[in-house]
Amino acid sequence: MAVQPPDLATARGADPAADPLDATATGPARASRRRGTGKGLWIPGTILGLIVLACFAWPLVYRDLPSPTAGSLLAANLPPFSPGHLLGTDPLGNDIVSRLLHGGRVSLEVGLTSNAIGLLLGGSLGMFAAFRGGWLETVTMRLLDMLIAFPSLVLVLVVSTYLTPSKLNVIWAISFFSIPTFARLARAATLRLREQVYVVAARLAGQRDGAILLRHIAPNVLPQLLTYSLLWVAAAIAIEASLSFLGFGVPASEPSWGMMISRGQAYISSNPELVLIPSACLFLTIVCLNTLGDALRARTGAP
Amino acid sequence: MTTQIQPDTATRTADPDAPLLTIENLEVTFRTRDALVHAVRGVDLTVHAGQTLAVIGESGSGKTVTSRAVMGLLPRTATVRGSIRLGERQMVGLGEKELRRCLGREVGMIFQDPARSLNPTMRIGNQLTEAIRVHLPMSRRQARERAVELLAMVRLPAPARRFHEYPHQLSGGMRQRVMIAIALACQPGLLIADEATTALDVTTQAQIMDLLLDLQQRFAMGLVLISHDMGLAASYADQVAVMYAGRVVERAPTRRMIAHVRMPYTRALLDATPRLERPPHAPLPVISGRPPDLRVLDPGCAFAPRCSRSQDRCQHERPELTEREPRHEWACFFPCADDSLPGEDER
Amino acid sequence: ASACGDSGGGDGAGGAGANGRITVGGYNYKTLDPGGTGYISKSVPISLDVYGSLFDPPTAKGGDFVPDLATGYKYSDDLKTLTIELRQGVTFSDGTPFDAEAVVYNFERYKQAESPNAQYFRQMSSVTASGEHQVTMTFTEPTATMVAFLTYTPATLIGSPTAHKKAGQQQFGLKPVGAGPFEIVSHKPGEELVLKPFEKYWDRANVHLAEVKFINTSPEAQVSYQHVASGSIDSVQVSGVSTPPNVLDDAKANQKIATIAGENTLYAFLPINTFKPPFNRPEARQAINYCTDRDSIATNVQRGWVTPAYVLAGADSLYYPDGGVDGAKAQFPYPFDPVKGKALVDQLGGLEFDLLNIGGHSQVISNALAQQWQQCGIKAQVKAVQGPQLSEAYSDGTYQMAYAFSGGIDDPQFYTSFQSPNTPQGKHGFAREHPEVPELIQSANRTVDPEVRRTTWRKVWTSMNDLAVDIPIISGPNYTFQNKCLADVDFAAVGAQFKSARLTC
Amino acid sequence: MTAGNGTGRPLLEVRNLVQEFVVRAHGGVRGGVVHAVSDVSFEVRAGETLGVVGETGSGKSTMVRSVLQAPPPKSGEVWFQGVDLAGARKRRDLVAARRQMQAVFQDPYGSLDPKWTVFSIVEEPLAAYRTGDRRQRRARVEEVLDLVGLDPSVFGDRKPGQLSGGQCQRVAIARALTLAPALIVCDEAVSSLDVLSQAQVLNLFERLRAELGLSYLFIAHDLALVKQVSDRVAVMYLGTLCEVGPAEELYRNPLHPYTKALLDSIPSPDPERPRPRVPDELAGEPPSPLDPPSGCRFRTRCPRAAEICAVEAPPVRAARPDHTVACHFPLSPAAPVSPVEQSGDSAAE
Amino acid sequence: MSDTLTRSPGRPPRSQSRPNRLAGLLDRPARLLGRSPAVRVAITRVLQAVPVVWGATFITFCLMNLLPGNAAVALLGDDATPEQVAALSARLNLDEPFLIRYLQWLGNALTGDLGNSLQNNEPVTAILGRALPVSLELVVLAFALALLVAVPTAVVAAKRPGGFADRIGMQVSMFGLSVPNFVFALVLVLIFAVGLRVLPAVGYVPIAQGIGPNLRAMVLPATAIAFALFCEYTRVLRADIVDQMLREDYITTARAKGVGSWQVLIRHALRNSVFSLLTIVGLQFGALIGSTVIIEQMFGLPGMGQGLLQAINSRDIPVVQAYVVVMACFVVGANLVTDLLYAVLDPRIRHGRPAA
Numbered sequence A: 001m002a003v004q005p006p007d008l009a010t011a012r013g014a015d016p017a018a019d020p021l022d023a024t025a026t027g028p029a030r031a032s033r034r035r036g037t038g039k040g041l042w043i044p045g046t047i048l049g050l051i052v053l054a055c056f057a058w059p060l061v062y063r064d065l066p067s068p069t070a071g072s073l074l075a076a077n078l079p080p081f082s083p084g085h086l087l088g089t090d091p092l093g094n095d096i097v098s099r100l101l102h103g104g105r106v107s108l109e110v111g112l113t114s115n116a117i118g119l120l121l122g123g124s125l126g127m128f129a130a131f132r133g134g135w136l137e138t139v140t141m142r143l144l145d146m147l148i149a150f151p152s153l154v155l156v157l158v159v160s161t162y163l164t165p166s167k168l169n170v171i172w173a174i175s176f177f178s179i180p181t182f183a184r185l186a187r188a189a190t191l192r193l194r195e196q197v198y199v200v201a202a203r204l205a206g207q208r209d210g211a212i213l214l215r216h217i218a219p220n221v222l223p224q225l226l227t228y229s230l231l232w233v234a235a236a237i238a239i240e241a242s243l244s245f246l247g248f249g250v251p252a253s254e255p256s257w258g259m260m261i262s263r264g265q266a267y268i269s270s271n272p273e274l275v276l277i278p279s280a281c282l283f284l285t286i287v288c289l290n291t292l293g294d295a296l297r298a299r300t301g302a303p
Numbered sequence B: 001m002t003t004q005i006q007p008d009t010a011t012r013t014a015d016p017d018a019p020l021l022t023i024e025n026l027e028v029t030f031r032t033r034d035a036l037v038h039a040v041r042g043v044d045l046t047v048h049a050g051q052t053l054a055v056i057g058e059s060g061s062g063k064t065v066t067s068r069a070v071m072g073l074l075p076r077t078a079t080v081r082g083s084i085r086l087g088e089r090q091m092v093g094l095g096e097k098e099l100r101r102c103l104g105r106e107v108g109m110i111f112q113d114p115a116r117s118l119n120p121t122m123r124i125g126n127q128l129t130e131a132i133r134v135h136l137p138m139s140r141r142q143a144r145e146r147a148v149e150l151l152a153m154v155r156l157p158a159p160a161r162r163f164h165e166y167p168h169q170l171s172g173g174m175r176q177r178v179m180i181a182i183a184l185a186c187q188p189g190l191l192i193a194d195e196a197t198t199a200l201d202v203t204t205q206a207q208i209m210d211l212l213l214d215l216q217q218r219f220a221m222g223l224v225l226i227s228h229d230m231g232l233a234a235s236y237a238d239q240v241a242v243m244y245a246g247r248v249v250e251r252a253p254t255r256r257m258i259a260h261v262r263m264p265y266t267r268a269l270l271d272a273t274p275r276l277e278r279p280p281h282a283p284l285p286v287i288s289g290r291p292p293d294l295r296v297l298d299p300g301c302a303f304a305p306r307c308s309r310s311q312d313r314c315q316h317e318r319p320e321l322t323e324r325e326p327r328h329e330w331a332c333f334f335p336c337a338d339d340s341l342p343g344e345d346e347r
Numbered sequence C: 001a002s003a004c005g006d007s008g009g010g011d012g013a014g015g016a017g018a019n020g021r022i023t024v025g026g027y028n029y030k031t032l033d034p035g036g037t038g039y040i041s042k043s044v045p046i047s048l049d050v051y052g053s054l055f056d057p058p059t060a061k062g063g064d065f066v067p068d069l070a071t072g073y074k075y076s077d078d079l080k081t082l083t084i085e086l087r088q089g090v091t092f093s094d095g096t097p098f099d100a101e102a103v104v105y106n107f108e109r110y111k112q113a114e115s116p117n118a119q120y121f122r123q124m125s126s127v128t129a130s131g132e133h134q135v136t137m138t139f140t141e142p143t144a145t146m147v148a149f150l151t152y153t154p155a156t157l158i159g160s161p162t163a164h165k166k167a168g169q170q171q172f173g174l175k176p177v178g179a180g181p182f183e184i185v186s187h188k189p190g191e192e193l194v195l196k197p198f199e200k201y202w203d204r205a206n207v208h209l210a211e212v213k214f215i216n217t218s219p220e221a222q223v224s225y226q227h228v229a230s231g232s233i234d235s236v237q238v239s240g241v242s243t244p245p246n247v248l249d250d251a252k253a254n255q256k257i258a259t260i261a262g263e264n265t266l267y268a269f270l271p272i273n274t275f276k277p278p279f280n281r282p283e284a285r286q287a288i289n290y291c292t293d294r295d296s297i298a299t300n301v302q303r304g305w306v307t308p309a310y311v312l313a314g315a316d317s318l319y320y321p322d323g324g325v326d327g328a329k330a331q332f333p334y335p336f337d338p339v340k341g342k343a344l345v346d347q348l349g350g351l352e353f354d355l356l357n358i359g360g361h362s363q364v365i366s367n368a369l370a371q372q373w374q375q376c377g378i379k380a381q382v383k384a385v386q387g388p389q390l391s392e393a394y395s396d397g398t399y400q401m402a403y404a405f406s407g408g409i410d411d412p413q414f415y416t417s418f419q420s421p422n423t424p425q426g427k428h429g430f431a432r433e434h435p436e437v438p439e440l441i442q443s444a445n446r447t448v449d450p451e452v453r454r455t456t457w458r459k460v461w462t463s464m465n466d467l468a469v470d471i472p473i474i475s476g477p478n479y480t481f482q483n484k485c486l487a488d489v490d491f492a493a494v495g496a497q498f499k500s501a502r503l504t505c
Numbered sequence D: 001m002t003a004g005n006g007t008g009r010p011l012l013e014v015r016n017l018v019q020e021f022v023v024r025a026h027g028g029v030r031g032g033v034v035h036a037v038s039d040v041s042f043e044v045r046a047g048e049t050l051g052v053v054g055e056t057g058s059g060k061s062t063m064v065r066s067v068l069q070a071p072p073p074k075s076g077e078v079w080f081q082g083v084d085l086a087g088a089r090k091r092r093d094l095v096a097a098r099r100q101m102q103a104v105f106q107d108p109y110g111s112l113d114p115k116w117t118v119f120s121i122v123e124e125p126l127a128a129y130r131t132g133d134r135r136q137r138r139a140r141v142e143e144v145l146d147l148v149g150l151d152p153s154v155f156g157d158r159k160p161g162q163l164s165g166g167q168c169q170r171v172a173i174a175r176a177l178t179l180a181p182a183l184i185v186c187d188e189a190v191s192s193l194d195v196l197s198q199a200q201v202l203n204l205f206e207r208l209r210a211e212l213g214l215s216y217l218f219i220a221h222d223l224a225l226v227k228q229v230s231d232r233v234a235v236m237y238l239g240t241l242c243e244v245g246p247a248e249e250l251y252r253n254p255l256h257p258y259t260k261a262l263l264d265s266i267p268s269p270d271p272e273r274p275r276p277r278v279p280d281e282l283a284g285e286p287p288s289p290l291d292p293p294s295g296c297r298f299r300t301r302c303p304r305a306a307e308i309c310a311v312e313a314p315p316v317r318a319a320r321p322d323h324t325v326a327c328h329f330p331l332s333p334a335a336p337v338s339p340v341e342q343s344g345d346s347a348a349e
Numbered sequence E: 001m002s003d004t005l006t007r008s009p010g011r012p013p014r015s016q017s018r019p020n021r022l023a024g025l026l027d028r029p030a031r032l033l034g035r036s037p038a039v040r041v042a043i044t045r046v047l048q049a050v051p052v053v054w055g056a057t058f059i060t061f062c063l064m065n066l067l068p069g070n071a072a073v074a075l076l077g078d079d080a081t082p083e084q085v086a087a088l089s090a091r092l093n094l095d096e097p098f099l100i101r102y103l104q105w106l107g108n109a110l111t112g113d114l115g116n117s118l119q120n121n122e123p124v125t126a127i128l129g130r131a132l133p134v135s136l137e138l139v140v141l142a143f144a145l146a147l148l149v150a151v152p153t154a155v156v157a158a159k160r161p162g163g164f165a166d167r168i169g170m171q172v173s174m175f176g177l178s179v180p181n182f183v184f185a186l187v188l189v190l191i192f193a194v195g196l197r198v199l200p201a202v203g204y205v206p207i208a209q210g211i212g213p214n215l216r217a218m219v220l221p222a223t224a225i226a227f228a229l230f231c232e233y234t235r236v237l238r239a240d241i242v243d244q245m246l247r248e249d250y251i252t253t254a255r256a257k258g259v260g261s262w263q264v265l266i267r268h269a270l271r272n273s274v275f276s277l278l279t280i281v282g283l284q285f286g287a288l289i290g291s292t293v294i295i296e297q298m299f300g301l302p303g304m305g306q307g308l309l310q311a312i313n314s315r316d317i318p319v320v321q322a323y324v325v326v327m328a329c330f331v332v333g334a335n336l337v338t339d340l341l342y343a344v345l346d347p348r349i350r351h352g353r354p355a356a
């Protein structure tokens, strides 16, 4: 299941001062530049907002929505535009629209939370290791190598088996995929920042290591991790689909897009829409996240 | 040297007095996310064969943009208007193919940071032969021989061995020599050196400048030296053009310019330059303020807000660059007089 | 072997279907030695191609077993002794004779504790060669099931003792030597098994294929179907009760391939832990029954590829209630009635539990069940787990309810583990509370009289239904997707056998 | 080398400072040792500016960073206000001792955290040393910003990205000033600014020196610039100090051949002056600090090098009062102290 | 399930100034053995790999023991009696404390004996010998395919950032990220095997039986894996090239020489982008070896991913361990090869001179 995390950009340190305009731009001028955001931000932002709104708020607002898991078997496999079921029903008679909405919620939750965990744990690990350097860094990085080296399949199996399948455990399992990535990213960024003059200056100003890490390094590493994590959400959702395929995904009571896709693949020759519809949603979301990530990256100058 | 490098006579104009490069009313604007940046706002310059023109001015005054406009190397966001004639050829609006034929053959360029200007993963020999073979129908071996000659010409020790080395194996000064060899590979009539020595040590700088002037003389090239450094300009250039906020504000032969500064901005630059003649701890005469916002096109003189001599007129009317004394052009309504020569009292 | 062009089978890996060579999917067995660890009963059909079998299944329902490598059998009156006559002049593929000594050697080996085959020899106290081609088995108690074991189970597989001694346990498992229609050309455990006809097989004239190659393919039904549809393989079997119906629809609609149904002997059911809440209360089990709409699962979820199950047996099973499925349904004590079910649930104050399954399509049907139960207010948490995990849950009694399959042979006696207090899963079943059921089963196994067995088995099923334990859900056959040119594959036993298979085009 | 004027100990006294780096190739393999600073001794007196010049890679930055203990030197003593920083056992001692020594670096943007406001940047040292309460700190920050010529109400809330290079450098200076230091280390603090901003910042340094009595350790490439601000100048070559002397004297009468070569290379804005000329020997490759030459480090490029230069590192000696040189064959006849006499010496002058 | 974790591909030569005692320890033997930087990198990395591989096996052993069910249960199936399970457990040594079992395993492994499969007592090395070539070929093919397509796509896209080719390329690559590869594999099979019948849908043909049939069997699975890789490489490469074209002076130099824009792109920009690509490829290569489970399963390839899944399902710890050792070695080995390739390709490293 080769789910590729998106490109970890080719970190060439973008020097914020390299923008020739920055040297001469004055305060208000820059502010106005910030306001003039391009469509690179607004369009994906809006679509994403709508998706999130639909997934999270719609089921609350519109209570008559059929349940995503309690459909009637008598209404199985209805074609799209059937009365009451805009996109039809799945082989168990569940309304596809409401499964999409719920699935989006679960997928986004899995994607976002596993990212947050990877970002927090991996990020702080990498940051701390790189900042302290020496044997601590060596040991941490070797440990992370270990995490990469041993088959994640075993790990995911253990997590999802031993802890029984649940959304939370899937989240944990997927987080393990992202922790080394985030740690490496954070480490690289920190190594660059560590040599930054302002870090040296802070130390000369008498600042403690902890404070430097927390107040100088972290705020500057975070944007990079954040833009990257936007791209990683996509990978996390796709990994969840693969886990579902192997039977280690979220439980059936909480359908996700990934689960819909992996369930739908059995029907791909006769009912391709079962795969296509959730795939399209996933695609749209991922495109929006990517575009948003790219736009943010371009704006913050993060690599 | 076995074969003499032949100047590419075809590109030289028949009339030796005709300028090599003529820039007229050059305007360059950049589209940025929210505004147009008017980086160059009507520059006029001429360079003759065998002449060295120094372009100086503070950071952001448009020196680099002007030179890149000549080379057609501006990013896609730039719009170029006006006229740049290289010999007979109009460079503005030139198609990519013709432009490529010009670059390296009729005009060469060297940049500020020799460490970054050379491709780190290519042997310098290959980078050099590439420059030759793009324009001249030479076999690999001929090109290679010529490349070694070029390396010898820029006084790189052991040129045949260096041919096979990578940029990181050379010192900064040597890299800049290689850059010069690359720029001169096809004997261009005009060489633009954009802060070519800023990143180098003083001793290396002196060597590189020596080399440049020597080669310029030998091949009767036109040389444009772009720099911040008044000292460099004064030491090596025949003519100096001072730029401010996208315009040339004063231009004259070097000696005349230093001796008879007219433009208050030039005066300020000269005064602010530290020099050996000054005693320690003597305060430098400075002007306050900063260059104007290039996104705004003001009607008046761009320097007026910082100028001690400015008057009402300067706010509303822009002085044109005109030849007000023989071979000395400036753009100011209230020029400085000849009195306060810098450092004269100390000498 | 029939000469045949390769017009039919397309050109898959290794040129499936060409020159009497066929490729069969679904092979992933680690050993073919029934006496060795790791042997699983699913590999019996393939083993039969190598070892042959002592007896073949009856040709007619309820008929007698058909002689094969054995030519006859005789129980003593007290059912404590069984004598088997063996075919004469048969040799193993290593050239050694197939005789009574060989059979004794194998039976004694199978009796060892760690042999997965041991359970069939539990009652056997001794086995002797009473003649060169005659074997006598004695039992500790009356046993009427041994010949069925010697027909359907690994107990029927007789390997060459010489080869076994020479190769050692492990190597023998990789390349067993039997007296069957085929011998092994090469074997990569878990991956690929290539067979060629055994030239000295006693019935060589009826073996037609030049080569049978078993390869490991995905268990996914959709993928399996595509393998056959693309011509890459010639035959693959999927289970009717755990295959998405659309795959079967597609396959049936596909004129290029044949879809063959076996006997309806598989059944899916819900093993229930009656020792643990909530299912220690009969009302809870009854509620499950009331709230389960088996007809809807069969027609809407499986689109008619299976039948609803109202007893713990497939519809083509021996002793199945009169009147077929409708007859069974009519007798069912707790027919679909969500109102009654809901009332029971209310009375219990709610019903919540975990429903384990092994993933894949089981998960889908489990979900369908959970979905139905929601109407009654039953909350089932459907959880997919792995096989070993499920086994452990059975054996230490941590499960509440699972969705499982059983069957495959029409004789119900093979599927009694949930009803036996001896097995790990039986340990936590009703068997301890209601020993009368296991006793009934045992009594059925102590007689050869078909009428007695019929009434006894029906009684077993009724009482289990009344007690509402191990709830039946659906039953169905195995389906085989197959190259249209492949004919005469024998599905009578536990799975496809290629002994007399032919390519017709 | 001791303080010549008998005013007691100098403010900063550095003895036998050595700093080396182990460099690693890709893959973490040890590649070699960079001898960045080798056995350097000098002093900075109260109220004085010591300029340091030298070519790229000569170890100027490394030297001052070692002085600042960021990172601490490999060996040597750094006495600041009577405390040996290099010997300070605990971090807390070091921090306390270093309080009056601050630094301004070259890169105006790089030395300020892009995420912080000017106000909090300048306040950081106060916060780190837990000095004063909120109000006192605010007052101090405003005072210091005023001092460097930035209006606190205009610039206080800006972030570095919204400032020009010169303004950034002022902020960095303000940060250095908040703790009222005795010594400011300027590592090419004006090199990246253009002439006009550079002049402004230089004037600011001069003003602060006059008003607050600050001392500077001032590093730059540009010899003219160094002369502008320095009382004494040290010339550095490949990790060693060649010559240290009073600015005027050193520029007028350089003793070390390297100093002379440097001075000869400066282009002057006065067109009447001759063009810079560099001796041909200097055209050679500067040696690598990974593998510095034996004896005198400059010998490979020195026009006057003799055999002894390859064998013996030249001792530091006082050629004139308060003017030391490390050369076997200095350019002008040494003061009586000099043990070496050679005929070629005087001819060169 | 790939953790294709890209390490941040900064420019390769990084000099660390901090004293690093551990790295120092490892340097010494490396320095004794070789002067060439490549050899030293290799030796150091091999030494560093030991704890990584060991750690991976230990973690796996612990995790496998956490899993419910043991090999005996898995082998004997649901119908086995407790006595049977106990007997088999005893014979398989499963009743010993797990640390002891691990130490036994480790001791044997150190002598080169990776043990026998609990399932059929087959030597684990034999199992590996069969599975490894399959996976290796699959992954190598996938990488080759991905790179073969990604490089030209990225170059064309980077030629005109924001242009038509760029937009298409980026959308496709985004699509690749959002479609799990098993779906892609199914579609491939539907089209090429079921529909057109031009390629086999299943089965592995060893190379010994001819390169042609072998490749035919590998095309679809390799493509299914390659698609996602292709998407990622295209994005990374494009970003890197565009970045260089905007930022790097040597690109301007090349243009100023009069070199044509395609040549600039390929001879100058692409050449330098190879390094960021190399980093990612190297890192993923190792990780991917064991993470092709689904694809191997779908196409009936008897590779490591499938073998691992089966071994885990049957709790066959010796087999799992052996796979882990091999995978860990591959991860480490791929990193090592990446570093060596850097050392060979990047002149800055080749000359053993750390950049200042």
Ligand SMILES: Nc1ncnc2c1ncn2[C@@H]1O[C@H](COP(=O)(O)OP(=O)(O)OP(=O)(O)O)[C@@H](O)[C@H]1O
Pocket: A020, A021, A024, B030, B031, B032, B037, B039, B057, B058, B059, B060, B061, B062, B063, B064, B065, B066, B075, B077, B228, B294
């Ligand atoms: N690509 C661009 N987009 C927008 N503005 C630009 C771009 N390139 C240059 N500029 C602007 O054009 C103006 C002139 O820049 P230029 O590089 O020519 O200055 P310069 O005189 O060479 O300065 P320096 O001495 O610092 O090199 C600057 O204000 C700069 O911000």
Ligand SMILES: Nc1ncnc2c1ncn2[C@@H]1O[C@H](COP(=O)(O)OP(=O)(O)OP(=O)(O)O)[C@@H](O)[C@H]1O
Pocket: D021, D022, D023, D034, D035, D036, D054, D055, D056, D057, D058, D059, D060, D061, D062, D063, D221, D289, E015, E016, E017, E356
């Ligand atoms: N952290 C480090 N790791 C390895 N080598 C270093 C390190 N810092 C400096 N060096 C090396 O030490 C030598 C001295 O460097 P330093 O930066 O002190 O020189 P400098 O005189 O300040 O040069 P510049 O004028 O370019 O600033 C150089 O060769 C440099 O490569």
Ligand SMILES: [Mg+2]
Pocket: B063, B064, B065
């Ligand atoms: Mg410039």
Ligand SMILES: [Mg+2]
Pocket: D060, D061, D062, D187, D188
């Ligand atoms: Mg420095």
